[in-house]
Amino acid sequence: MKNRIRERRQGLGLTQEQLAEQVGVSRQTIISIEGGRYDPSLPLALKLARLLGQSIEDLFIDQEE
Amino acid sequence: MGFFGNLTMRRYAATNLILGAMFINLLLFGGRLEMGEAFTAGLATGLGVGWLAFGIGGWIALKRPGRTWDERTATINMKASAISFCVVMLVTALMSAALRSRTLGMDWSAADLAGMLVNLGLASFGLLALVIRKRT
Numbered sequence: 001m002k003n004r005i006r007e008r009r010q011g012l013g014l015t016q017e018q019l020a021e022q023v024g025v026s027r028q029t030i031i032s033i034e035g036g037r038y039d040p041s042l043p044l045a046l047k048l049a050r051l052l053g054q055s056i057e058d059l060f061i062d063q064e065e
Numbered sequence: 066m067g068f069f070g071n072l073t074m075r076r077y078a079a080t081n082l083i084l085g086a087m088f089i090n091l092l093l094f095g096g097r098l099e100m101g102e103a104f105t106a107g108l109a110t111g112l113g114v115g116w117l118a119f120g121i122g123g124w125i126a127l128k129r130p131g132r133t134w135d136e137r138t139a140t141i142n143m144k145a146s147a148i149s150f151c152v153v154m155l156v157t158a159l160m161s162a163a164l165r166s167r168t169l170g171m172d173w174s175a176a177d178l179a180g181m182l183v184n185l186g187l188a189s190f191g192l193l194a195l196v197i198r199k200r201t
Contacts, residue, residue, distance in 0.1 A: 025135040032137060038201050041136050 002061040006034045008052045023047045077123045084116040141201055145194035152189045153182055 009019050016034070020027045023044060032038035033048075040048065049056045091112060095105040126134055160178060164171050 025137065029135050029137040032201055038137050038140075044136060 001039045002036050002063060003033065003059055004054075004061070005030075005048060005052065005059060008054060008059065009034075012052065019048075019051070022051055072123055072126050074127060077127060080123070081116070081120060084112070084119060088112050088116055137201065141194055141197045144197050145190050148193050149186055149190040153186045156185055157182060 009016070014022075016027050016030045020030045023030075024047075025044065029038065029040075033040055045056050045060065049059050052059060088109065091105070091109050095109060096102075098105070100108070160181075163169050164173055164178070
């Protein structure tokens with residue numbers, strides 16, 4: 001699933017390592033999510049959305065719409 | 066979440082104790098089961114390596130909670146396990162027919178078959194986990 005995590009993260013001046021640390025996953029997981037290769041679970045998506053200051057709907061792009 | 070997800074120091078110590086007891090028992094009494102020297106040595110090596118892997122992996126997980134074993138790793142392992150299970154089941158089904166065939170004349174013992182299935186399960190899991198990790 002496509003998402004805006006990379007641009008939002010970079011906008012906040014966070015590195016992948018820092019974001020990973022704050023949501024409690026590995027950096028590799030953040031890389032995979034940003035690349036759209038891995039869809040996070042709802043709890044992780046909520047954590048990311050909260051941390052990046054956006055709603056899940058704004059952060060993740062539903063390609064079926 | 067997952068194998069290391071709920072690991073505490075108490076669980077880590079208890080699991081190490083169990084694995085250690087199994088390993089030492091095998092070293093002390095494995096010979097009495099007369100499974101063959103090479104097999105006993107292989108089994109002890111496997112168990113020892115497993116114990117070592119758990120010891121190191123568990124220690125890292127305790128020091129960096131939620132990082133080494135996160136939901137992506139759990140998903141990869143779950144997918145690899147599911148496909149590996151199907152592969153083992155398929156081969157077991159095929160072998161159960163093949164071993165009954167007089168035309169094929171496969172003279173396998175139960176030990177040969179069990180060993181092959183264990184190796185197949187481990188190898189397919191490892192390979193699949195590697196491939197899925199690269200693609201996820």
